[in-house]
Amino acid sequence: MTDGAALKALLGTLFGLPLAAMSMGLLAALVPVDWRRWVVLMPVLTVLLWAALIVIAGGARSVPRAALGLGAANGALWLLLRITPLYGGH
Amino acid sequence: MRADRLRRYIDLHSWVGIVAGLALFVAFFAGAVNMFHDRIGVWQAADQGAGGDLQTLLDGFLRDHPDAGAAPLYLVTGQRPSILWYNAAAGAWQHRYAAGDGDGGAHSDLADFIDELHYQLAIPDVGLYLMGLVSVLYGAALISGLMIHWPRLRREFFALRHQGNTRRYWKNLHNLIGVISFPFHLIFAVTGAVLCGSAVLSLVLGALVFGAPMQGAVDQATRAWPAPQASGQRVAMAGIDDYLSVARQRVPGLEVQWLGLQRYGDKNAVIDVAGVVPGAVAHHAHVVLRGDDGTVLRVIRPGHRSFNQAVLSPLYALHFGDYGGAPVRWLYFGLGLLGALLFVSGNLLWCERRTDRRGPSRSAALMLRLTLGVTLGVVAGIAMAFLASKLVLHSPLAVAVADAEKGAFLVTLGLAMLTALRLPPLVTVGAWLRLSALLYLAVPLLQAALEGWSSWTSPAVLAVNLEMFSLALALALVDGLRRRRLRRAAPHPLWTLPIRAEARKPGLGSMR
Numbered sequence: 001m002t003d004g005a006a007l008k009a010l011l012g013t014l015f016g017l018p019l020a021a022m023s024m025g026l027l028a029a030l031v032p033v034d035w036r037r038w039v040v041l042m043p044v045l046t047v048l049l050w051a052a053l054i055v056i057a058g059g060a061r062s063v064p065r066a067a068l069g070l071g072a073a074n075g076a077l078w079l080l081l082r083i084t085p086l087y088g089g090h
Numbered sequence: 091m092r093a094d095r096l097r098r099y100i101d102l103h104s105w106v107g108i109v110a111g112l113a114l115f116v117a118f119f120a121g122a123v124n125m126f127h128d129r130i131g132v133w134q135a136a137d138q139g140a141g142g143d144l145q146t147l148l149d150g151f152l153r154d155h156p157d158a159g160a161a162p163l164y165l166v167t168g169q170r171p172s173i174l175w176y177n178a179a180a181g182a183w184q185h186r187y188a189a190g191d192g193d194g195g196a197h198s199d200l201a202d203f204i205d206e207l208h209y210q211l212a213i214p215d216v217g218l219y220l221m222g223l224v225s226v227l228y229g230a231a232l233i234s235g236l237m238i239h240w241p242r243l244r245r246e247f248f249a250l251r252h253q254g255n256t257r258r259y260w261k262n263l264h265n266l267i268g269v270i271s272f273p274f275h276l277i278f279a280v281t282g283a284v285l286c287g288s289a290v291l292s293l294v295l296g297a298l299v300f301g302a303p304m305q306g307a308v309d310q311a312t313r314a315w316p317a318p319q320a321s322g323q324r325v326a327m328a329g330i331d332d333y334l335s336v337a338r339q340r341v342p343g344l345e346v347q348w349l350g351l352q353r354y355g356d357k358n359a360v361i362d363v364a365g366v367v368p369g370a371v372a373h374h375a376h377v378v379l380r381g382d383d384g385t386v387l388r389v390i391r392p393g394h395r396s397f398n399q400a401v402l403s404p405l406y407a408l409h410f411g412d413y414g415g416a417p418v419r420w421l422y423f424g425l426g427l428l429g430a431l432l433f434v435s436g437n438l439l440w441c442e443r444r445t446d447r448r449g450p451s452r453s454a455a456l457m458l459r460l461t462l463g464v465t466l467g468v469v470a471g472i473a474m475a476f477l478a479s480k481l482v483l484h485s486p487l488a489v490a491v492a493d494a495e496k497g498a499f500l501v502t503l504g505l506a507m508l509t510a511l512r513l514p515p516l517v518t519v520g521a522w523l524r525l526s527a528l529l530y531l532a533v534p535l536l537q538a539a540l541e542g543w544s545s546w547t548s549p550a551v552l553a554v555n556l557e558m559f560s561l562a563l564a565l566a567l568v569d570g571l572r573r574r575r576l577r578r579a580a581p582h583p584l585w586t587l588p589i590r591a592e593a594r595k596p597g598l599g600s601m602r
Contacts, residue, residue, distance in 0.1 A: 008102065021299060040398040042291075044405070046291055059102070
């Protein structure tokens with residue numbers, strides 16, 4: 001049994017959801033279509049990405065690496081979203 | 091793939107699988123039974139008559155509940171028409187049937203109970219969200235499972251035989267079912283997660299990204315028509331037949347499934363005639379009409395709808411398997427049972443990995459008994475719910491039939507858990523598999539004995555009884571495979587040895 005498999009899965013589950021959701025925001029910034037026109041597709045993509053992020057977190061070599069990676073990715077996306085003019089109530 | 095990375099993915103796959111496995115078993119087994127939900131709705135009340143006029147039903151209901159039109163009402167068509175309404179006093183949605191005796195009286199909840207077991211483990215309020223999370227973990231298990239097998243898929247596919255090394259019995263079975271049915275399982279994982287978790291997902295997307303407009307955008311994208319405001323002006327409504335006639339003219343081939351009535355009786359009343367157009371996976375259609383004169387407000391149908399609606403329709407259709415008639419229904423039924431077997435085999439594999447020649451670890455012993463108790467309890471419990479439904483409905487206690495169905499299920503589950511904890515695992519599994527097969531065999535025979543063989547001329551009743559026979563056969567097959575496995579080789583130490591001496595703690599002497 002590799003070290004911290006359960007904890008990595010838990011981290012991926014907890015921090016994968018906000019990361020997946022914010023990725024939708026970034027995708028909406030890139031796609032030249034009003035996000036409202038494909039809003040039903042967003043939960044589908046969010047779920048797929050969330051599941052994939054749990055797997056990626058589980059593949060990390062250690063729990064600290066998984067935590068660091070998820071934390072950094074969440075922080076980076078949060079900052080990126082704040083500098084785009086298209087979200088947060090628009 | 092490097093060995094250490096492969097090991098990490100295997101461990102992740104095991105962990106998410108063991109956390110979600112039992113819940114997924116319940117969802118898949120109940121889901122398989124639930125493929126005949128509408129037919130079970132007819133079967134459960136076969137003796138109480140079917141058919142009935144929707145207009146008469148609606149008029150009678152509104153006479154008894156004059157203010158009910160202020161809240162949404164749903165007229166459900168089909169072999170047993172009903173009106174679905176929210177009873178604020180009871181705090182629950184209720185049915186009144188066209189062929190029935192009003193709001194009171196004896197009404198089975200069997201079909202709805204099986205449905206609740208499927209999508210929320212019959213746990214009110216939080217069960218739905220729990221299953222959404224379970225579905226995401228299930229997705230992670232599928233992706234990791236694919237990554238584990240992908241490098242060897244082509245080479246090993248034809249080697250994934252059920253026969254072979256009997257010590258790898260469960261691993262072979264698990265891999266075989268998982269690989270063959272992967273596309274369907276991915277569909278179930280994604281659609282299940284979205285259907286169960288849509289509220290939470292919208293909340294998170296709104297909170298982190300799109301803000302307050304998110305909820306409005308979701309409502310607009312998913313509703314056929316916005317909820318109308320009451321004008322306060324009472325006007326006469328056009329008839330149900332008028333609504334149906336207009337809808338069928340606008341959408342040829344429409345098979346109406348329900349009518350949603352909003353502000354019925356008010357000048358701003360809106361009627362949503364909803365149904366399906368056979369011949370497509372994304373087959374849902376809506377014709378939205380004014381309540382007073384039947385003027386068409388909006389038509390949503392295959393080939394004529396927004397991108398959002400075009401995504402929404404297959405989400406439901408692919409999950410519920412209602413797009414291809416009986417063949418697809420039976421295919422989903424089979425896939426559901428195979429899926430249930432996938433999760434059982436996964437749990438058993440997890441337990442076997444924690445067992446050596448000296449015996450199982452404490453966690454393996456406990457998980458084995460928990461797995462047997464829950465899975466066999468649910469299987470037998472659902473059969474007992476069907477039996478209780480008929481026995482009680484035809485007894486002086488008929489008014490308590492809904493409680494009896496749930497009670498029979500829970501008592502059976504409890505008994506299964508108890509025997510799993512107290513008896514040797516091999517005894518538990520043999521006894522309960524055979525008992526369950528007999529229970530499912532008894533269901534259609536009891537129904538015929540109480541309601542007559544002539545009731546089998548109803549296609550719905552016949553379909554449910556065939557489903558019960560199929561379940562009996564499936565369980566007999568599984569028991570046959572179990573007995574053959576025991577004949578070919580000695581049972582795995584997990585099943586026969588007590589907990590390893592160094593892992594034993596006081597008070598666990600019964601776990602042999």
